[in-house]
Amino acid sequence: MTENTTKGLIFNIQGYSIHDGPGIRTTVFMKGCPLRCKWCANPEGINPFREVFYATEKCDRCYRCMNACPRGAITVPKEGEFISINRAACVGCHEYPCAKECYQGALEIVGNQMTVDELMNEVKKDALFYRNSGGGVTLSGGEPAMGRDGFCRQFLKLCREKGIHTALETCGYAPWEKLRELLEHTDFAFYDLKHMDPHIHRELTGVDNEQILRNLERCLSLSDIHLVVRIPVIPRHNDSLENAEATARFLKEVGAREVNLLPYHRLGTGKYSRLGRKYQLDDDLRPLNDAEMEKIKSIYESFCLDCSLG
DSSP states (O other): OOOOOOEEEEEEEEEEESSSSSSSEEEEEESOOSOOOTTOSOGGGTSSSOEEEEOGGGOOOOOHHHHHOTTOOEEOSSTTSOOEEOHHHHTTOSSOHHHHTOTTSOEEEEOEEEEHHHHHHHHGGGHHHHHHHTOEEEEESSOGGGOSTTHHHHHHHHHHHTTOEEEEEEOOOSOHHHHHHHHTTOSEEEEEOOOSSHHHHHHHHSSOSHHHHHHHHHHHTOTTSEEEEEEEEOTTTTOOHHHHHHHHHHHHHHTOOEEEEEEOOOTTTHHHHHTTOOOOSOTTOOOOOHHHHHHHHHHHHHTTOEEEEO
16 A cells, blocks of 8 residues: 655544544544634644643743754743743744753643654554444544645545544635535534624634635535534624524525534633733633523524534
8 A cells, every 4th residue: 555645734633532523533633723713722723833832830940941942932031930932933943942851841842743644543543432433533623624735635535445434623714625625535524603794703713704604505515424513602702692593594594404502611721821822802701501502502493403502
């Protein structure tokens, strides 16, 4: 068999996933996303290049990392203080000697280049779980359709050839040709919607929703894919009953059948400081309660859509 050496940038491989498609799955998180959602739980997946996490709680302020950095990106404001990282100067660094010199693990490289064959060797370790549960492999992100050089397409194709069920998680913001070539090798898809108003959508994610809505309609015309529309419910941002009704009406018109409402959570907020960024939503923002979520769910059900929570 010919070796497949095409590479992709991956920031996490999560085994025994039970929320990313049918059965027990291995979820592969690709690095790089065209959206900048203010509530993103995986901010380390946004930029399409390697980065470094900095965990101050692990740092003993030995400054070995500063001495190892060939770009002068690491400085110390004052002796005894934590380091400061000029992340713009880090872009393009391939070796990250700073992290290699950090014996405490305070610096961690995010993003690993893997070939298609290397990734397949990893996911095959969970093959027994796939067979016994009706599970498989899910490509997530970031955004898989943002990948270059056909890595995601080739990986999904190889999974299919080996009898592994494939799933895709996508925001839909990609050229249709790129998305379609992934869907050709996909059995199940989660398709994310954030808001129906294009201006509010741009405010929340950095882009409008025209391409996303158009691509969703195209996806729904592909009869051999099980597609579930997934909607994060963000208090004070997209949780209005008016937006729910507008979304439900659109989904009914374009032929969607299933909707999954995801309650807001703050599980990824700690990652922002490790990346030198600020979380974009208010600290006091909390998920809707069960009754409020049920009210939104009832709107989708009133349009004869199969709607689930969680």
